[in-house]
Amino acid sequence: MNCQQVRAQLAELLYGDVAPLEKMEAEKHLTCCAECNSEYRALANVRRLLDLPKAPASGAGLPGVYRLLAERQAARVRRWRRVASSLGGLAALLAVFALGVRLEARVEQGQFVVRWGSPPERTVNRQDETPASKLFKAPPHEPVSARALEDQLHTVSKILHALADDLRELERREQVGAADVHARLKEIQEHNLRRFAALERNLEALYVTSQKGE
Amino acid sequence: MGSHDPELIQRWQRGDPSAFEELLRQWQQPIGRFLFRLTGKADVAEDLCQEVFLRVYHGRSRYRDNGAFANWLYRIALNVARDAGRRARHGHVSLPREGLASEAPGDVACQRAEMARIVAECVAELPEPIRLVLVLRHYEQMSFEEIARLTNTPASTLKSRFAAALERLRRRLQERGLGPEETGP
Numbered sequence: 079m080n081c082q083q084v085r086a087q088l089a090e091l092l093y094g095d096v097a098p099l100e101k102m103e104a105e106k107h108l109t110c111c112a113e114c115n116s117e118y119r120a121l122a123n124v125r126r127l128l129d130l131p132k133a134p135a136s137g138a139g140l141p142g143v144y145r146l147l148a149e150r151q152a153a154r155v156r157r158w159r160r161v162a163s164s165l166g167g168l169a170a171l172l173a174v175f176a177l178g179v180r181l182e183a184r185v186e187q188g189q190f191v192v193r194w195g196s197p198p199e200r201t202v203n204r205q206d207e208t209p210a211s212k213l214f215k216a217p218p219h220e221p222v223s224a225r226a227l228e229d230q231l232h233t234v235s236k237i238l239h240a241l242a243d244d245l246r247e248l249e250r251r252e253q254v255g256a257a258d259v260h261a262r263l264k265e266i267q268e269h270n271l272r273r274f275a276a277l278e279r280n281l282e283a284l285y286v287t288s289q290k291g292e
Numbered sequence: 293m294g295s296h297d298p299e300l301i302q303r304w305q306r307g308d309p310s311a312f313e314e315l316l317r318q319w320q321q322p323i324g325r326f327l328f329r330l331t332g333k334a335d336v337a338e339d340l341c342q343e344v345f346l347r348v349y350h351g352r353s354r355y356r357d358n359g360a361f362a363n364w365l366y367r368i369a370l371n372v373a374r375d376a377g378r379r380a381r382h383g384h385v386s387l388p389r390e391g392l393a394s395e396a397p398g399d400v401a402c403q404r405a406e407m408a409r410i411v412a413e414c415v416a417e418l419p420e421p422i423r424l425v426l427v428l429r430h431y432e433q434m435s436f437e438e439i440a441r442l443t444n445t446p447a448s449t450l451k452s453r454f455a456a457a458l459e460r461l462r463r464r465l466q467e468r469g470l471g472p473e474e475t476g477p
Binding site: 086088089090092093095119120121123124125127128130131132133134135139140142143146147150262 | 309415426
């Protein structure tokens with residue numbers, strides 16, 4: 079093995095990630111090459127130093143996780159509520175707009191027509207009427223009647239109500255979830271309080287015993 | 293990576309809260325330590341650890357029990373740490389540049405604590421991809437094959453990154469007065 083090959087493997091050699099045969103050859107090289115040996119010792123020093131910082135004994139903590147869970151669920155409920163009220167408002171606005179301006183939308187002679195306000199008067203020029211057109215006169219195309227418009231609005235309203243019901247159901251489920259988490263959190267708190275009270279009692283008992291001993 | 297209890301995992305997947313609590317008790321310390329090594333800050337690591345177990349809580353239906361719970365958990369921790377890193381990128385805290393040599397000599401314990409602080413800072417300064425390999429190989433004592441599975445990166449790339457991490461650390465520690473000559477055998 080030459081210097082280049084050994085240096086490429088120094089880190090692996092240090093952590094025992096090299097095959098036995100390669101390890102033997104590398105070690106043989108290190109005994110006779112001062113420069114590679116110095117590199118190896120420098121890396122070994124890094125490895126030793128890496129063990130100096132001790133990680134603190136802290137983790138997530140059960141109450142902390144449940145608290146975070148409750149906060150997130152409450153935030154989600156608030157978000158859903160905002161979405162539901164925005165949708166409701168939008169639906170109401172659309173309904174008022176549609177009723178107020180007598181909005182009409184339909185396909186007429188291959189074109190999509192949106193019309194609002196009163197429908198225009200149909201004027202028929204009698205001179206344009208031929209005998210054939212008199213015979214085969216197509217029935218006049220009536221605009222959507224007020225009744226039909228009401229029916230359409232009613233359908234839209236039903237869809238929006240169904241959507242709102244869905245949102246309410248989602249919100250209810252979120253609330254149930256949040257309540258469960260709160261209950262669990264309370265249970266943990268009570269358990270901790272009981273443990274603390276028992277600890278206090280034990281300490282008191284120890285203190286009394288030590289006083290008697292003196 | 294640590295072993296896991298299949299029965300506990302099954303109970304957790306069925307929605308048993310006590311199983312989740314048991315898993316949290318078993319894993320909060322290793323994951324907390326791992327996050328501390330990655331971030332270099334104890335308070336940040338604690339918050340991130342909570343976030344990890346929150347994701348575990350929500351992700352029980354997504355976990356497929358194939359005996360790789362630890363792998364799954366570490367991957368979540370890694371994602372959480374990466375997300376936090378992205379959020380904090382603009383708020384980078386500059387680290388002190390002076391080395392040990394310029395400071396007044398204290399007692400041995402103080403000196404060791406100071407050395408530990410400098411090492412932790414130097415590790416935290418490493419770019420994320422090479423720091424991750426260093427933490428997983430050195431502190432978590434995972435093999436390169438395990439790290440490869442966890443990070444979806446070829447083992448050969450990981451080995452190069454690991455060597456680069458040690459080399460960078462060596463130079464940085466030397467700059468800050470922690471070379472082999474200063475710290476002794």
